[in-house]
Amino acid sequence: MANAEVKRRGKGRWIIAGVLILVVAFIWWRHSGGKKGFGGPAVQAVGVAKAVSGPMKVTLDELGTVTPVSTVTVLPQISGYITKIGYKEGQTVKKGQFLVQIDPRPYQIQLEQYQAALAKDQASLDQARSDLARYLKLAAQDSISAQQVTDQKFLVAQDAAAVQSDKANIDSAKLDLTYCHITSPVAGRVGLRLVDVGNYVTSGSTTGLAVVTTISPTTVIFSVAQQNLTEVLEQLESDKTLTAAAYASDDVTKLEDGTLAAVDNQINTSTGMVKLRADFPNTDGRLFPNQFVNVHLLVKTLENATLVPSPAIQQGALGSYVYLVQPNNTVKVRVVTPGPTDGINTVITKGLKPGDEVVVDGLDRLSDGAKIMVAGMESVTTNGAPESVTTINTAGAGSKSGKKRQHRPNDQGSSGAASL
Structure with a gap:
């Protein structure tokens, strides 16, 4: 009876020790980034997209006030x-x-x-x-x-x-x-x-x-930052007509299309802004005097620009970067210089070329040299609508649907990034 009791106690100790070993192994596995046994890091499933060449409209999105021609x-x-x-x-x-x-x-x-x-x-x-x-x-x-x-x-x-x-x-x-x-x-x-x-x-x-109060035609007065004034004046000095679109407060419902008519002769020293006036025919009366509207001023269109989905751009100690897909199914950190963005796509002025593949989904656990498994290459579609630009549709890229985002110069459009 004594020997049986000793055997049962010894067997219980081994069971407890085995459980503790499994717990320690599980904790180590979790903190080691999901390593499988002794075979190195796990392969990360990601979504990728190719950088493409296409047009990008550079648009200033500002708040304006409907100002009648005469009151x-x-x-x-x-x-x-x-x-x-x-x-x-x-x-x-x-x-x-x-x-x-x-x-x-x-x-x-x-x-x-x-x-x-x-x-x-x-x-x-x-x-x-x-x-x-x-x-x-x-x-x-x-x-x-x-x-x-x-x-x-x-x-x-x-x-x-x-x-x-x-x-x-x-x-x-x-x-x-x-x-x-x-x-x-x-x-x-x-x-x-x-x-x-x-x-x-x-x-x-x-x-x-x-x-x-005059209703039709009418004007909208809005302000732009002084750093954006130069490119506006360059277009006006070239005798180009800059188009402006007025949107409701939700920035989705378009109210009227118009043209830039005048630029004020001085910058407000307290705000660093300069006033601009845009003319609108307002034949249907949708622009009401003193109404606040969102004005999207199309400054220019960049042709043959290198475009990538905005979620692909990350921020870290090196600045803006992307995870560039390598032929051996690994990723490489590539520092890039982003340009204008529309919230969906971003222009890359330096660091990428059309055809390069970048990671747009599954970025949270990536690092330089990490192995990846491509979940699927997303297709590149071009919308032929008059106001559209070449867009890149990617699954899980975090882009919002239903709201028309306007292109803003120097807007990075990056998502939460892993630090480098």
């Missing part, structure tokens, strides 16, 4: 009571369309008074001219003094000046009558009503009778 506050030029309002709030009006009527009767009476004064002074002038003609005949016969003839000439001049004054008064009264009938100075949309029938307005009023 006019219609002010009264004369004083009087409002007798009629000819617009509805929010109505679209044409240039010259009737807006407000001020009581014209006082100005009509004043016009008639000036017309009567003109008739009186015109009669006096005609009489003075008739007398002057008679005096000239008598003077030729030496029947009256020269002084009398001269005085009559002065009287004619005075009556002529009085007639001119009356005519000016009549023109002023007619102008006042015109001011009683107020029309829209521009085509646009009328805002909320500022006055009502029966209100008394004066020529010194600052409130205004109505506010008319």
Whole structure:
């Protein structure tokens, strides 16, 4: 019985020791990067894609504000009571369309008074001219003094000046009558009503009778950083038309296409930004005054650029790099110089050439010289849409669908990288 008990205890100790050995071996295997037995590092399954040559649109993505071409506050030029309002709030009006009527009767009476004064002074002038003609005949016969003839000439001049004054008064009264009938100075949309029938307005009023804002066409004012201004000016100096697209706040819904119209003449020293203005036809009125929009300004298109998926670019102590696939199914760290990106693809200006294969998926456990197993080569597709560029579709590359990303200069577009 004693010997059996000793054997059972010895067997239990061996079982415990075996379990401990397995646990230690498992921990060592986990910390050694998944080495299988004594055969070296495990092969890492990765997704790869080839660098291709294609176009890349360099686009500045900025925040802008819809700024109408004209915003006019219609002010009264004369004083009087409002007798009629000819617009509805929010109505679209044409240039010259009737807006407000001020009581014209006082100005009509004043016009008639000036017309009567003109008739009186015109009669006096005609009489003075008739007398002057008679005096000239008598003077030729030496029947009256020269002084009398001269005085009559002065009287004619005075009556002529009085007639001119009356005519000016009549023109002023007619102008006042015109001011009683107020029309829209521009085509646009009328805002909320500022006055009502029966209100008394004066020529010194600052409130205004109505506010008319042009809707179509319109402009968008936005700012770009001073480091991006040079390439914009270079394109303008080459007489090239830069296109701008306005997007809603979600940066997905396109509202309108337009063109760059002007660049401000100075940089804001506090922000390092310069203002630009883009013109938009806005025929459907989707751009509303003072609306915030995202402006995508197409500066230029890089032709035959080397493109790789943005997730392939990593960041480390050496800077930007990619894992370049080698013929012996290993990877090599290749330092690259990235250029503009659209969030999906990135231009490589130095370090790669079209046809090179880079790792785009399974990057987290790679290192220089690691063995890989290619899970599958992703196909390269070219979208022929007017606003598209050559894109590289890779499975698991982490690219977002549904949102149109715009190309931004010097945007690295890299994902979480293993440090070198």
